[in-house]
Amino acid sequence: MALALEQVGVAFGGFRALTDVSLSVNAGDVVGLIGPNGAGKTTCINVLTGFQRPSSGRVLLDGRDVSALPAHRLRRAGVARTFQAGRLFGGLDVLDNLACTGVGLGLRRAESERQASDLLGWMGIAPLESRPAAGLPYTDERRVAIARALMGDPAYLLLDEPAAGMSEAEANDLAALIRRIAHDRGIGCLLIEHNVGLVLSVCSDVVVLDGGRVIEHGDRNVILGSRAVREAYLGAHTEAA
Numbered sequence: 014m015a016l017a018l019e020q021v022g023v024a025f026g027g028f029r030a031l032t033d034v035s036l037s038v039n040a041g042d043v044v045g046l047i048g049p050n051g052a053g054k055t056t057c058i059n060v061l062t063g064f065q066r067p068s069s070g071r072v073l074l075d076g077r078d079v080s081a082l083p084a085h086r087l088r089r090a091g092v093a094r095t096f097q098a099g100r101l102f103g104g105l106d107v108l109d110n111l112a113c114t115g116v117g118l119g120l121r122r123a124e125s126e127r128q129a130s131d132l133l134g135w136m137g138i139a140p141l142e143s144r145p146a147a148g149l150p151y152t153d154e155r156r157v158a159i160a161r162a163l164m165g166d167p168a169y170l171l172l173d174e175p176a177a178g179m180s181e182a183e184a185n186d187l188a189a190l191i192r193r194i195a196h197d198r199g200i201g202c203l204l205i206e207h208n209v210g211l212v213l214s215v216c217s218d219v220v221v222l223d224g225g226r227v228i229e230h231g232d233r234n235v236i237l238g239s240r241a242v243r244e245a246y247l248g249a250h251t252e253a254a
């Protein structure tokens with residue numbers, strides 16, 4: 014069981030944002046996707062979630078070609094995401110943010126509220142239930158966005174820079190949460206992060222993009238030993254990571 018890009022290209026007019034990109038996320042694994050600004054990471058997530066149609070290549074969900082499916086269909090098929098900005102419904106409280114999403118996914122209201130409440134408890138943020146989403150501190154907003162993405166029990170979760178703006182301690186808590194999501198719930202996760210230390214501590218497998226192409230792919234040792242990665246992205250961070 015896997016969610017995969019197969020030789021995907023994306024062109025915006027004459028600009029090629031992705032060229033021949035292949036990557037795969039297995040159920041229960043956490044795969045990292047790193048690269049410098051503008052490398053094409055978010056475009057990969059957009060393609061995997063139906064927000065962007067590939068210009069060439071295929072998106073495969075458990076072996077089925079889903080390249081033409083729109084975002085709402087892919088979400089119902091089990092592919093969930095978070096965004097760089099939380100994108101919560103600011104006027105609703107936290108429970109309703111999750112419950113509305115569940116209803117949108119086809120759950121009955123009562124069932125959706127129960128699932129929302131269970132999820133917030135599982136994540137250790139039950140006290141936030143009745144707080145308005147608009148007033149949440151940044152880290153809580155991120156956690157609620159992840160909880161919302163878990164509504165409907167997706168098979169895959171794509172996280173776009175979830176640790177941006179977090180302290181080291183908060184990022185460590187986030188790392189523990191991502192491990193639990195993968196191990197306890199069996200969800201395949203794709204993690205985009207500029208915090209390379211976080212990626213290397215959580216991910217069994219890391220894909221490195223530069224200029225819209227995959228320039229390296231492998232485990233922590235492969236990434237840390239890669240000259241191409243050092244030159245393209247890690248630079249002075251290599252030893253610290």
Ligand SMILES: Nc1ncnc2c1ncn2[C@@H]1O[C@H](COP(=O)(O)OP(=O)(O)OP(=O)(O)O)[C@@H](O)[C@H]1O
Binds near residue numbers: 025028049050051053
């Ligand atoms: N809708 C679009 N139209 C035109 N160009 C786009 C569009 N979306 C992305 N791009 C360009 O494609 C390239 C890849 O963008 P993308 O956001 O995927 O990179 P990224 O690796 O996620 O960057 P960052 O780390 O800064 O978020 C960038 O040069 C970006 O400007």
